[in-house]
């Protein structure tokens with residue numbers, strides 16, 4: 001049985017697409033056949049971050065409208081073998097993304113793939129509801145600030161009431177809290193909420209933090225999910241997240257301010 | 270014309286436009302109305318009391334739906350007397366729609382005067398028809414009208430609350446006006462007030478930002494956190510065995526004996542029977558995060574720690 005995972009947040013710009021790309025790539029690196037779907041119709045940029053924007057011919061809406069087959073629309077990732085991307089349309093109307101259409105696409109994907117990762121658009125409107133509707137699990141991406149946490153709380157309410165699992169009274173969606181763009185120095189200065197604050201407010205299982213990292217922007221600009229940038233802190237963080245998702249017990253990192261060693265300080269690292 | 274009738278009219282007009290639909294529908298409706306408690310039917314005395322206490326309303330076309338509560342009176346009233354009473358209250362912007370009295374034989378007289386009849390304990394009549402249910406998306410709640418500054422003591426924070434409540438007194442009070450909901454007409458008509466076990470709604474999942482839970486006609490028990498920006502409402506008591514960070518409104522239909530019990534008190538707003546308090550600034554240290562109960566002492570909202 002394929003697992004459907006939605007990457008969602010409510011608030012915009014918190015790192016959903018960054019996370020979708022690295023998380024999906026991470027599952028593929030661990031040998032799982034994975035597809036990542038861009039639900040952000042009109043604003044697609046998952047393909048940019050995955051570096052496949054020049055290979056988009058057909059998109060999910062073409063599949064829904066029977067204008068292309070699923071195989072024609074799926075793009076094979078250039079970085080790893082087990083990964084495919086189903087892009088969003090840049091030009092079509094959002095309303096074309098119907099629940100019935102999406103259900104058909106997901107059912108067909110479920111025959112071939114182990115994991116289906118859904119990159120949700122921001123907001124709590126139809127687009128976000130469509131992205132979370134079929135989910136078995138949700139990674140709730142939150143930045144350590146009040147507005148983002150509030151919106152995540154709202155999304156958790158929708159997961160518990162507006163998803164298929166909620167409506168059909170099935171076992172609830174498994175929720176995971178991922179805190180991204182975390183900067184321990186700013187937490188110490190009181191400029192950001194701490195991970196503990198966020199956990200205390202949202203009270204769902206915590207899957208990890210991704211530190212605020214220069215590497216993310218560089219990787220996005222070069223069309224490579226940051227998880228592939230070996231040695232980068234954000235890459236390690238996403239690998240941990242994937243491992244924990246797959247059931248491994250890994251200690252949490254990147255929670256505290258890195259103490260710069262004396263030698264490093266003297267000789268400038 | 271009362272709000273209730275206007276509503277029914279609009280349904281009828283709508284129906285005539287569609288040839289396929291039944292020419293009318295009867296639907297349950299719930300309206301907010303004033304209850305005018307009358308302690309005398311001496312119209313001269315009432316008029317005098319009204320002109321003192323309701324002077325601002327005199328001559329205004331407010332048409333506020335009003336329930337004439339005669340429950341405490343041994344009434345031997347006539348159609349003419351009720352018509353005169355209607356006319357009098359109308360002059361003060363109170364549009365009488367029904368009388369409230371235990372004696373059902375008054376129903377005919379009231380009807381002849383163009384008024385409805387309902388038994389006194391309207392609350393329990395409501396409960397007969399009501400089942401507790403969760404309404405996740407917006408429902409109407411009494412909107413707070415003014416912020417009330419709080420005074421806090423060592424052990425209990427006591428807040429004097431205000432409401433649009435007018436009691437008219439001559440020697441002994443002649444009238445009391447209270448904000449009171451009236452249940453749907455047809456739920457009241459043929460159901461006598463029977464003792465009934467109030468249904469309790471139990472919520473064991475978090476109530477998240479933007480969600481609203483309403484326990485209609487009974488108590489509400491919440492076993493998980495109520496987030497900031499979430500709202501729980503009950504016609505009866507509210508018990509919260511978890512942090513309350515959002516809003517809790519008990520006695521939503523005017524039950525002033527309703528209480529709120531909270532395991533961890535960090536709310537945005539609490540209200541009992543419309544008497545409310547906001548916590549724009551944090552609750553006093555003596556209460557924040559503690560277990561407390563909230564109740565009305567006369568018209569003061571009392572927040573006391575549970576020890």
Ligand SMILES: Nc1ncnc2c1ncn2[C@@H]1O[C@H](COP(=O)(O)OP(=O)(O)OP(=O)(O)O)[C@@H](O)[C@H]1O
Pocket residue numbers: 009011012013014015016017018019040120121122180181182210211212213214216217220234
């Ligand atoms: N860990 C990080 N460190 C630094 N920058 C980050 C990090 N994660 C994301 N960003 C940056 O934040 C911005 C928004 O990221 P992203 O597009 O992934 O967010 P999103 O939630 O998908 O946004 P939208 O709601 O618009 O879809 C991008 O510029 C991205 O490079």
Ligand SMILES: [Mg+2]
Pocket residue numbers: 016017018040119120121
């Ligand atoms: Mg995005």
